[in-house]
Amino acid sequence: MDKYGEHAVHCKELPGFKHRHDWVRDVLGDILRRAGISAKKEAPVNFLTDPMEGRSTLRPADLLVFGWAGGKHACVDLTGVSPLVGLRENGFVAGLAARKAESKKVDKHAKACAENQHVFIPFAFDTFGSLAPEAINFLTRVQWVIHSNCSTPRGQGFVFGRLGFAIQKGLAAQLVARLPSVLMQLNKFSGYINKRMYFQKKSENGHYALM
Numbered sequence: 001m002d003k004y005g006e007h008a009v010h011c012k013e014l015p016g017f018k019h020r021h022d023w024v025r026d027v028l029g030d031i032l033r034r035a036g037i038s039a040k041k042e043a044p045v046n047f048l049t050d051p052m053e054g055r056s057t058l059r060p061a062d063l064l065v066f067g068w069a070g071g072k073h074a075c076v077d078l079t080g081v082s083p084l085v086g087l088r089e090n091g092f093v094a095g096l097a098a099r100k101a102e103s104k105k106v107d108k109h110a111k112a113c114a115e116n117q118h119v120f121i122p123f124a125f126d127t128f129g130s131l132a133p134e135a136i137n138f139l140t141r142v143q144w145v146i147h148s149n150c151s152t153p154r155g156q157g158f159v160f161g162r163l164g165f166a167i168q169k170g171l172a173a174q175l176v177a178r179l180p181s182v183l184m185q186l187n188k189f190s191g192y193i194n195k196r197m198y199f200q201k202k203s204e205n206g207h208y209a210l211m
Contacts, residue, residue, distance in 0.1 A: 019170065019173060019174070020080055020167075020170030020171060020173065020174055021078055021079075021080055021170075023166060023169065023170040023173070024078060024080065024125070024163070024166050024167055024170055025041065025062050025063065025078050026041070027162060027163060027166035028063060028076075028078070028123070028163060028166075029041050029063055031142060031158075031159055031162060031163065032063070032065065032142065034146070035142050035145045035146045035149070035159075036145070036149060037065060037142065037145060038065070038066040038067070039063050039064060039065045039066065039076075040063070040064045040066075041062070041063055042060045042061075042062070043060055043061045043063070043064035044060045045060065045061050045064065045075060045116070045118065046058065047112045047113070047115075047116045047118075048060070048061060048075060048077070048109055048112065048113075049112065061075040061076065061077065062075075062076055062077050062078045062123075063075075063076040063078075064076070065121075068119055068121075069119045072117055072118055072119050073118050073119070074118065074119040074120070074121050075109070075113050075118050075119070075120050075121065076121045076123050076138070077105055077109060077120070077121070077122055077123060078123045078124075078125075079101045079102075079105055079122070079123070079124050079125075080124075080125050080126070080127065080167070080170075081097045081098060081100075081101045081124065081125075081126050081127070082097065082126065082127050083095075083096070083097040083098075083126045083127065083128055083130070084127075085097065094128075094130060095126070095130040095131075095132070097126045097130075098124045098125055098126045098130045098131060098132040098135075099124070099132050099133070101122075101124040101126075101132065102122045102124040102132035102133070102134055102135070105120075105122035105124065106120070106122055109122075110122075121134055121138050122134050122135070123135045123138060125167055127167070127171050129164050129167055129168065139159050139160060139163060142159050143158070143159040143160065146158060146159060
Protein backbone atom coordinates (compact mmCIF):
# COMPACT_ATOMS: atom_id res chain seq x y z
CA MET A 1 0.00 0.00 0.00
CA ASP A 2 1.32 3.48 -0.88
CA LYS A 3 1.48 6.38 1.57
CA TYR A 4 -2.09 7.54 1.05
CA GLY A 5 -3.68 4.21 0.15
CA GLU A 6 -4.32 5.48 -3.39
CA HIS A 7 -3.09 2.41 -5.25
CA ALA A 8 -5.13 0.05 -3.08
CA VAL A 9 -8.27 2.02 -3.95
CA HIS A 10 -8.04 2.33 -7.73
CA CYS A 11 -5.93 -0.62 -8.95
CA LYS A 12 -8.21 -2.94 -10.93
CA GLU A 13 -5.76 -5.84 -10.56
CA LEU A 14 -6.39 -6.10 -6.81
CA PRO A 15 -9.29 -8.36 -5.71
CA GLY A 16 -10.82 -5.65 -3.51
CA PHE A 17 -11.66 -3.52 -6.56
CA LYS A 18 -14.20 -6.04 -7.92
CA HIS A 19 -15.51 -6.75 -4.42
CA ARG A 20 -16.38 -3.06 -3.97
CA HIS A 21 -18.11 -2.96 -7.36
CA ASP A 22 -20.12 -6.11 -6.66
CA TRP A 23 -21.01 -4.99 -3.13
CA VAL A 24 -22.45 -1.68 -4.34
CA ARG A 25 -24.28 -3.50 -7.15
CA ASP A 26 -25.83 -5.96 -4.68
CA VAL A 27 -26.96 -3.17 -2.35
CA LEU A 28 -28.46 -1.25 -5.28
CA GLY A 29 -30.25 -4.41 -6.39
CA ASP A 30 -31.67 -4.87 -2.89
CA ILE A 31 -32.86 -1.25 -2.84
CA LEU A 32 -34.71 -1.85 -6.12
CA ARG A 33 -36.26 -5.02 -4.72
CA ARG A 34 -37.48 -3.21 -1.61
CA ALA A 35 -38.92 -0.48 -3.81
CA GLY A 36 -40.89 -3.07 -5.76
CA ILE A 37 -38.90 -2.41 -8.95
CA SER A 38 -38.24 -5.54 -10.97
CA ALA A 39 -34.55 -6.01 -11.78
CA LYS A 40 -32.01 -8.76 -12.38
CA LYS A 41 -28.31 -8.83 -11.51
CA GLU A 42 -25.68 -9.89 -14.06
CA ALA A 43 -28.31 -10.18 -16.79
CA PRO A 44 -27.06 -11.42 -20.19
CA VAL A 45 -28.17 -8.96 -22.87
CA ASN A 46 -25.88 -10.03 -25.74
CA PHE A 47 -24.88 -6.55 -26.90
CA LEU A 48 -22.86 -4.82 -24.15
CA THR A 49 -19.32 -4.83 -25.47
CA ASP A 50 -16.34 -2.56 -26.07
CA PRO A 51 -16.84 -1.07 -29.58
CA MET A 52 -13.09 -1.12 -30.16
CA GLU A 53 -12.77 -4.84 -29.43
CA GLY A 54 -16.02 -6.29 -30.70
CA ARG A 55 -17.86 -9.30 -29.31
CA SER A 56 -14.74 -10.67 -27.63
CA THR A 57 -15.58 -8.36 -24.70
CA LEU A 58 -19.29 -9.23 -24.52
CA ARG A 59 -20.54 -8.85 -20.93
CA PRO A 60 -23.81 -8.86 -18.97
CA ALA A 61 -25.54 -5.81 -17.55
CA ASP A 62 -24.72 -5.19 -13.89
CA LEU A 63 -28.44 -4.65 -13.34
CA LEU A 64 -31.24 -4.99 -15.87
CA VAL A 65 -34.27 -2.97 -14.75
CA PHE A 66 -37.42 -4.15 -16.50
CA GLY A 67 -39.77 -1.64 -18.14
CA TRP A 68 -37.90 1.34 -16.74
CA ALA A 69 -38.55 3.95 -19.45
CA GLY A 70 -41.41 3.84 -21.94
CA GLY A 71 -41.66 0.07 -21.59
CA LYS A 72 -37.97 -0.37 -22.39
CA HIS A 73 -35.60 -2.25 -20.11
CA ALA A 74 -32.65 -0.31 -18.67
CA CYS A 75 -29.08 -1.58 -18.52
CA VAL A 76 -27.47 -0.14 -15.40
CA ASP A 77 -23.68 -0.25 -15.58
CA LEU A 78 -21.80 0.52 -12.38
CA THR A 79 -18.32 1.97 -12.21
CA GLY A 80 -16.41 3.21 -9.17
CA VAL A 81 -13.37 5.46 -9.51
CA SER A 82 -10.88 7.19 -7.24
CA PRO A 83 -10.75 11.02 -7.41
CA LEU A 84 -7.11 10.78 -6.29
CA VAL A 85 -5.93 9.43 -9.64
CA GLY A 86 -3.97 12.12 -11.45
CA LEU A 87 -4.42 14.49 -8.52
CA ARG A 88 -0.81 15.67 -8.62
CA GLU A 89 -1.10 16.77 -12.26
CA ASN A 90 -4.65 18.05 -12.53
CA GLY A 91 -5.67 19.20 -9.06
CA PHE A 92 -8.89 18.22 -7.28
CA VAL A 93 -12.42 19.06 -8.40
CA ALA A 94 -15.24 17.44 -6.42
CA GLY A 95 -17.22 14.96 -8.51
CA LEU A 96 -15.08 15.38 -11.64
CA ALA A 97 -13.76 11.80 -11.64
CA ALA A 98 -17.28 10.36 -11.43
CA ARG A 99 -18.52 12.59 -14.26
CA LYS A 100 -15.61 11.56 -16.48
CA ALA A 101 -16.30 7.88 -15.75
CA GLU A 102 -19.96 8.42 -16.64
CA SER A 103 -19.03 10.02 -19.96
CA LYS A 104 -16.74 7.11 -20.85
CA LYS A 105 -19.51 4.60 -20.11
CA VAL A 106 -21.95 6.51 -22.31
CA ASP A 107 -19.46 6.55 -25.18
CA LYS A 108 -18.90 2.83 -24.81
CA HIS A 109 -22.41 1.41 -24.39
CA ALA A 110 -25.22 3.93 -25.01
CA LYS A 111 -25.36 3.44 -28.79
CA ALA A 112 -25.52 -0.36 -28.56
CA CYS A 113 -28.33 -0.15 -26.01
CA ALA A 114 -30.35 2.26 -28.14
CA GLU A 115 -29.94 0.06 -31.22
CA ASN A 116 -31.31 -2.89 -29.23
CA GLN A 117 -34.29 -1.00 -27.77
CA HIS A 118 -32.80 -0.65 -24.30
CA VAL A 119 -32.09 2.36 -22.13
CA PHE A 120 -28.53 2.78 -20.88
CA ILE A 121 -27.90 4.15 -17.39
CA PRO A 122 -24.28 4.69 -16.37
CA PHE A 123 -24.03 4.55 -12.58
CA ALA A 124 -20.72 6.22 -11.74
CA PHE A 125 -19.49 7.03 -8.25
CA ASP A 126 -16.19 7.90 -6.64
CA THR A 127 -14.60 6.68 -3.43
CA PHE A 128 -15.45 9.96 -1.68
CA GLY A 129 -19.14 9.19 -2.22
CA SER A 130 -19.82 11.60 -5.10
CA LEU A 131 -22.34 10.43 -7.68
CA ALA A 132 -22.45 11.39 -11.35
CA PRO A 133 -25.65 13.08 -12.64
CA GLU A 134 -27.17 9.96 -14.23
CA ALA A 135 -26.73 8.02 -10.98
CA ILE A 136 -28.38 10.84 -9.03
CA ASN A 137 -31.31 10.93 -11.46
CA PHE A 138 -31.73 7.17 -11.22
CA LEU A 139 -31.66 7.12 -7.40
CA THR A 140 -33.98 10.12 -7.21
CA ARG A 141 -36.60 8.23 -9.18
CA VAL A 142 -36.12 5.10 -7.07
CA GLN A 143 -36.46 7.22 -3.94
CA TRP A 144 -39.68 8.72 -5.31
CA VAL A 145 -41.08 5.22 -5.86
CA ILE A 146 -40.21 4.24 -2.29
CA HIS A 147 -41.66 7.47 -0.91
CA SER A 148 -44.89 6.88 -2.86
CA ASN A 149 -45.22 3.39 -1.38
CA CYS A 150 -44.07 4.27 2.13
CA SER A 151 -46.02 6.48 4.54
CA THR A 152 -43.09 6.99 6.92
CA PRO A 153 -40.45 9.76 6.45
CA ARG A 154 -37.70 7.11 6.55
CA GLY A 155 -38.15 6.42 2.85
CA GLN A 156 -37.06 9.95 1.89
CA GLY A 157 -33.36 9.49 2.74
CA PHE A 158 -33.16 5.71 2.65
CA VAL A 159 -31.88 5.32 -0.90
CA PHE A 160 -29.00 7.80 -0.90
CA GLY A 161 -28.03 7.01 2.70
CA ARG A 162 -27.79 3.27 2.19
CA LEU A 163 -25.99 3.56 -1.14
CA GLY A 164 -23.46 5.99 0.34
CA PHE A 165 -22.80 3.65 3.24
CA ALA A 166 -22.29 0.74 0.82
CA ILE A 167 -19.64 2.71 -1.09
CA GLN A 168 -17.73 3.52 2.09
CA LYS A 169 -18.00 -0.04 3.38
CA GLY A 170 -16.59 -1.38 0.11
CA LEU A 171 -13.76 1.13 0.29
CA ALA A 172 -12.94 0.16 3.88
CA ALA A 173 -12.79 -3.50 2.89
CA GLN A 174 -10.30 -2.63 0.14
CA LEU A 175 -7.98 -0.80 2.52
CA VAL A 176 -8.16 -3.43 5.27
CA ALA A 177 -7.36 -6.16 2.75
CA ARG A 178 -4.10 -4.38 1.93
CA LEU A 179 -2.89 -3.94 5.49
CA PRO A 180 0.36 -5.83 6.18
CA SER A 181 -0.31 -9.10 7.99
CA VAL A 182 1.85 -8.00 10.93
CA LEU A 183 -0.53 -5.09 11.58
CA MET A 184 -3.49 -7.43 11.46
CA GLN A 185 -1.83 -9.66 14.06
CA LEU A 186 -1.04 -6.63 16.25
CA ASN A 187 -4.67 -5.53 16.10
CA LYS A 188 -5.82 -8.98 17.17
CA PHE A 189 -3.28 -9.03 20.00
CA SER A 190 -4.33 -5.56 21.13
CA GLY A 191 -7.95 -6.67 21.25
CA TYR A 192 -6.98 -9.74 23.29
CA ILE A 193 -5.05 -7.62 25.82
CA ASN A 194 -7.91 -5.15 26.17
CA LYS A 195 -10.33 -7.98 26.81
CA ARG A 196 -8.07 -9.49 29.49
CA MET A 197 -7.70 -6.12 31.20
CA TYR A 198 -11.47 -5.66 31.21
CA PHE A 199 -12.15 -9.01 32.85
CA GLN A 200 -9.24 -8.52 35.26
CA LYS A 201 -10.81 -5.29 36.46
CA LYS A 202 -14.18 -6.97 36.87
CA SER A 203 -12.53 -9.77 38.82
CA GLU A 204 -10.92 -7.29 41.21
CA ASN A 205 -14.33 -5.77 41.85
CA GLY A 206 -15.75 -9.20 42.59
CA HIS A 207 -17.98 -9.41 39.56
CA TYR A 208 -16.13 -11.83 37.28
CA ALA A 209 -13.34 -14.33 37.59
CA LEU A 210 -10.51 -14.17 35.03
CA MET A 211 -10.27 -17.47 33.13
